[in-house]
Amino acid sequence: MTVHAHVAPSGTSRVATGITRYWGIARITPLGELLAPPRLSANALRLGVQIFLVVCLWRALYAQTSHVAGLTREQAVTYAVLATLAGRMRILDRRYGRDTVLQHMHFGTVIYWFLRPLAPRRYYVLRALGDQVYGFTWALVGYAICLWAGAVSLPSSTASMTAFVVSMLLGQMILYHVMQLIDLTCFWTLHNSAALLILQFIQNLLSGSYSPLWFFPDWFNTMSSFLPFQFTLNVPLSLYAGIIPPSDAIQQLCFQGAWVVGLALLTKWLWRRAARRIISQGG
Amino acid sequence: MHAQFRGHENDSDVIVARGLCKVFHTTKRRPGFAGALKSLVAPERIEKTAVQDVSFNVSRGELLAMLGPNGAGKSTTIKMLTGILVPSAGEARVAGVVPYEERERNAARIGAVFGQRSQLWWDLPARESLNILRDIYGVPRSEHRARLREFDEMLELSEFWNTRVRHLSLGQRVRCDLAAALLHDPPVVFLDEPTIGMDVVAKEQVRQFLRYEVEQRGRTVLLTTHDMTEVTRLAGRVVLINDGRIVMDDSLEEIRRRFGGTWQVHVTFVDPYAANHLDGDSSLAGLRIVRREGPRVVFGPDEKHAPAVHEALKRITQRYQISDLALEQNDLEDVIRVAFQRQKLHEGADVPPSNIAEISAAGVHER
Amino acid sequence: MTSIREAVKHVSENRSISRSWRVTWQFIRLNIRSQMEYRVNFFMSIAIGAVWQVSIVVFAVVLLTRFPGMGNWTSSEVLLIVGMRMLSHGLYVLFFGRIFELSSLVQEGRIDTFLLRPLPVYRQVQLAFFPANAVGDLAVALCLFVDSLIRSSIEWSPGRITFLVAAILSGMLLEAAMFTALSSIALHFPTTSYWSTWLDELMGTFGSYPLSILPRAAEAVFTFGIPLAFIAYLPAGVLSGRSATLGVPESLAILSPLAGPTAFIATRLLWNHSLRRYPGMNS
Numbered sequence: 051m052t053v054h055a056h057v058a059p060s061g062t063s064r065v066a067t068g069i070t071r072y073w074g075i076a077r078i079t080p081l082g083e084l085l086a087p088p089r090l091s092a093n094a095l096r097l098g099v100q101i102f103l104v105v106c107l108w109r110a111l112y113a114q115t116s117h118v119a120g121l122t123r124e125q126a127v128t129y130a131v132l133a134t135l136a137g138r139m140r141i142l143d144r145r146y147g148r149d150t151v152l153q154h155m156h157f158g159t160v161i162y163w164f165l166r167p168l169a170p171r172r173y174y175v176l177r178a179l180g181d182q183v184y185g186f187t188w189a190l191v192g193y194a195i196c197l198w199a200g201a202v203s204l205p206s207s208t209a210s211m212t213a214f215v216v217s218m219l220l221g222q223m224i225l226y227h228v229m230q231l232i233d234l235t236c237f238w239t240l241h242n243s244a245a246l247l248i249l250q251f252i253q254n255l256l257s258g259s260y261s262p263l264w265f266f267p268d269w270f271n272t273m274s275s276f277l278p279f280q281f282t283l284n285v286p287l288s289l290y291a292g293i294i295p296p297s298d299a300i301q302q303l304c305f306q307g308a309w310v311v312g313l314a315l316l317t318k319w320l321w322r323r324a325a326r327r328i329i330s331q332g333g
Numbered sequence: 334m335h336a337q338f339r340g341h342e343n344d345s346d347v348i349v350a351r352g353l354c355k356v357f358h359t360t361k362r363r364p365g366f367a368g369a370l371k372s373l374v375a376p377e378r379i380e381k382t383a384v385q386d387v388s389f390n391v392s393r394g395e396l397l398a399m400l401g402p403n404g405a406g407k408s409t410t411i412k413m414l415t416g417i418l419v420p421s422a423g424e425a426r427v428a429g430v431v432p433y434e435e436r437e438r439n440a441a442r443i444g445a446v447f448g449q450r451s452q453l454w455w456d457l458p459a460r461e462s463l464n465i466l467r468d469i470y471g472v473p474r475s476e477h478r479a480r481l482r483e484f485d486e487m488l489e490l491s492e493f494w495n496t497r498v499r500h501l502s503l504g505q506r507v508r509c510d511l512a513a514a515l516l517h518d519p520p521v522v523f524l525d526e527p528t529i530g531m532d533v534v535a536k537e538q539v540r541q542f543l544r545y546e547v548e549q550r551g552r553t554v555l556l557t558t559h560d561m562t563e564v565t566r567l568a569g570r571v572v573l574i575n576d577g578r579i580v581m582d583d584s585l586e587e588i589r590r591r592f593g594g595t596w597q598v599h600v601t602f603v604d605p606y607a608a609n610h611l612d613g614d615s616s617l618a619g620l621r622i623v624r625r626e627g628p629r630v631v632f633g634p635d636e637k638h639a640p641a642v643h644e645a646l647k648r649i650t651q652r653y654q655i656s657d658l659a660l661e662q663n664d665l666e667d668v669i670r671v672a673f674q675r676q677k678l679h680e681g682a683d684v685p686p687s688n689i690a691e692i693s694a695a696g697v698h699e700r
Numbered sequence: 701m702t703s704i705r706e707a708v709k710h711v712s713e714n715r716s717i718s719r720s721w722r723v724t725w726q727f728i729r730l731n732i733r734s735q736m737e738y739r740v741n742f743f744m745s746i747a748i749g750a751v752w753q754v755s756i757v758v759f760a761v762v763l764l765t766r767f768p769g770m771g772n773w774t775s776s777e778v779l780l781i782v783g784m785r786m787l788s789h790g791l792y793v794l795f796f797g798r799i800f801e802l803s804s805l806v807q808e809g810r811i812d813t814f815l816l817r818p819l820p821v822y823r824q825v826q827l828a829f830f831p832a833n834a835v836g837d838l839a840v841a842l843c844l845f846v847d848s849l850i851r852s853s854i855e856w857s858p859g860r861i862t863f864l865v866a867a868i869l870s871g872m873l874l875e876a877a878m879f880t881a882l883s884s885i886a887l888h889f890p891t892t893s894y895w896s897t898w899l900d901e902l903m904g905t906f907g908s909y910p911l912s913i914l915p916r917a918a919e920a921v922f923t924f925g926i927p928l929a930f931i932a933y934l935p936a937g938v939l940s941g942r943s944a945t946l947g948v949p950e951s952l953a954i955l956s957p958l959a960g961p962t963a964f965i966a967t968r969l970l971w972n973h974s975l976r977r978y979p980g981m982n983s
Binding site: 070071073075078079081149157158159161162165166329330 | 417440468
Binding site: 088089092096099102106107110118119243244245251260261265 | 741744745747748751752758759762767768769770771891894895898901902905906909913914915918
């Protein structure tokens with residue numbers, strides 16, 4: 051007949067259960083991709099071709115000049131390749147798996163987030179973390195290959211490398227909060243797919259994924275310095291390539307830190323409002 | 334007619350709803366671009382009462398069916414009982430926990446399937462989804478394996494649980510969703526129109542599974558549905574809900590007895606002259622003779638003191654020798670419809686003239 | 701027409717043709733009207749179409765203001781490629797763009813519905829919804845195209861103008877042909893949508909640049925593998941007087957506007973063939 055209560059697990063096994071649980075959740079998106087070798091190889095091919103073509107493009111542009119806007123050919127090519135690799139960490143496409151927040155709201159499956167013994171926010175965080183770590187693995191492997199193939203060069207000093215690593219970490223945190231904010235707006239309105247696409251484009255443009263921000267006119271850069279986007283990609287990559295010297299690194303890292311803290315507070319507040327809204331409107 | 338709930342709750346009541354109300358506040362949508370701007374600047378708020386004063390109990394091991402038209406408030410009630418929505422007034426308790434106050438604690442003890450919404454991950458094989466849920470709910474692996482085997486026997490999951498959910502048919506997906514909902518052995522299960530859109534064979538399989546879970550495993554189930562066959566096959570008790578209020582809360586038999594009054598028993602007597610001597614037979618009190626054609630007689634219920642149809646059958650067959658017997662009974666849909674209409678009449682709601690004749694004929698209707 | 705019967709048949713066929721085009725026009729009007737109901741989303745979609753292209757524009761313009769040219773092409777010559785490609789693409793999205801969404805139409809079961817109606821399925825696919833984003837797309841494309849014409853130093857003779865118009869229309873048909881070919885496969889293998897997205901990405905990224913910047917092998921792939929070169933690179937090269945250095949025989953370059961119609965007819969036949977064997981949604 052019944053349901054016997056689970057015996058409460060002891061300390062270590064509780065930790066083990068916790069880890070299994072979090073691991074199981076974090077690996078959902080990667081698992082979907084890994085279980086489909088054709089999709090996996092297609093992604094690898096795409097990345098490879100993109101990097102190859104980007105290298106050709108920038109080398110051709112620099113064929114007749116050596117310095118443009120303060121960047122040498124090596125710096126520009128390195129930047130572009132790293133930007134392409136970092137693209138794997140920016141957004142894992144969950145639309146195909148019907149797994150974006152917008153889709154969950156649209157299909158109504160978001161209610162199940164509230165029916166599990168797991169806080170919705172923690173679930174979201176675990177998924178995002180899993181996606182980023184997976185993307186990072188791709189980027190790392192790609193980086194190693196590019197280094198070996200000579201598409202990118204190492205940074206000029208260990209100071210640059212360290213600054214880059216810290217900056218990239220902070221930049222990813224900023225990006226993660228920005229994505230979370232965008233996802234959270236879906237809890238309020240569903241008719242915003244167009245606005246979301248525009249936001250994504252703005253984000254890509256202003257973070258420097260299309261081209262190093264150094265080539266943009268000054269007024270543009272002044273404007274974008276008030277937004278967090280340039281700190282997600284342009285600053286870390288510029289530190290790597292030596293466009294921003296290590297001496298200026300501390301200042302940039304402070305800016306990044308400030309954005310992380312500010313955005314973290316904002317998202318925390320917004321999550322509370324979002325959960326309250328679901329609970330009053332029913333999803 | 335007030336909604337009657339089963340007196341005061343006792344210890345074996347697993348789901349308790351008391352005076353639940355839910356009022357939604359939305360802003361009125363004005364058409365056109367100017368309207369959209371106006372709504373942003375000076376929104377006009379409208380209130381919509383989805384559920385009003387809903388009270389009922391469900392005891393352990395019982396399956397309660399909640400019936401009602403679209404928009405009656407069934408889904409809203411279930412959402413309040415599962416902790417997704419916070420009621421505007423009233424209280425609810427499920428297995429001793431207030432769902433909207435202790436959401437996570439409640440979540441570990443309930444399972445839910447919402448029709449047409451799957452909780453499985455679209456891009457992963459069904460089996461993987463079940464494994465992830467096992468980890469989320471903290472079910473030990475051996476238990477999980479045993480339970481999956483059990484579900485597989487009844488629902489034939491192993492035929493397709495290695496396929497990605499996006500490639501499953503509706504019937505397959507619902508079966509997986511059911512397995513997912515029961516994976517952690519919850520004592521209480523909420524089902525919101527789970528079999529909607531499924532084919533007959535799959536529906537029957539699901540029904541058998543549910544019956545097994547309720548009867549053999551003692552789970553408490555609250556089921557909302559439109560499907561009368563489901564109600565007939567599964568439910569012992571039915572709650573009718575309309576416009577956010579409970580219309581009726583009674584056992585199926587009782588409802589049938591009160592509103593399913595119309596039945597007809599077609600009898601062919603062995604003795605061709607027996608039909609002429611029926612009048613004045615005291616054992617046939619409460620039975621009305623609708624038609625007589627030689628040895629064939631059609632009995633129907635009398636206005637007052639009409640017995641239930643099986644009682645009538647018993648009396649006729651005990652008293653007379655018959656060579657042929659046929660039975661016509663209102664199907665449940667008609668019964669429920671009459672119940673709703675009677676309710677509307679009692680509340681003085683506007684009843685369109687075409688229905689009045691039907692109602693005033695007190696349930697007797699021609700087929 | 702040798703007999704009255706044939707004449708009558710001809711007339712009634714024409715009437716049914718004009719009827720089918722009238723129905724087509726009705727569809728378009730209905731689509732527009734239904735999308736206009738969500739005014740905000742409609743205008744947002746137009747904005748997205750524009751905004752998406754501006755990314756290419758910004759990239760191209762910024763690079764060209766900072767760099768003297770690409771390969772041995774001057775900036776204004778590269779701008780002509782960009783302008784021609786964008787205009788062809790905009791026209792393609794307007795008239796044929798829905799073929800890109802074929803996989804979702806298949807999944808929604810709409811192809812099955814289309815098969816029951818007395819209009820060609822290909823046309824119904826195009827009429828599935830009105831592409832509001834194409835309006836924005838085209839607006840930007842026209843601006844850029846006109847700007848490139850102004851900047852170019854080409855002497856515009858009637859012959860050159862005809863060639864230009866033919867090239868643009870051919871580009872539109874060629875892009876349509878490529879996606880029609882992919883969609884013919886998508887009717888049977890839904891995962892093809894992934895390749896469609898990739899192709900779209902590739903063409904968007906590299907269709908706007910002179911292919912001479914790529915190594916010979918890559919140039920060959922984009923000329924004979926994916927016929928990207930025929931869309932804007934070869935015609936622009938001919939107009940700029942470089943027909944000898946385009947990596948293909950000069951005669952082929954001059955005949956490049958024929959590639960579009962040829963490819964389109966061929967892939968339409970492929971589509972018909974594939975449609976006849978369409979197995980239905982749930983297989």
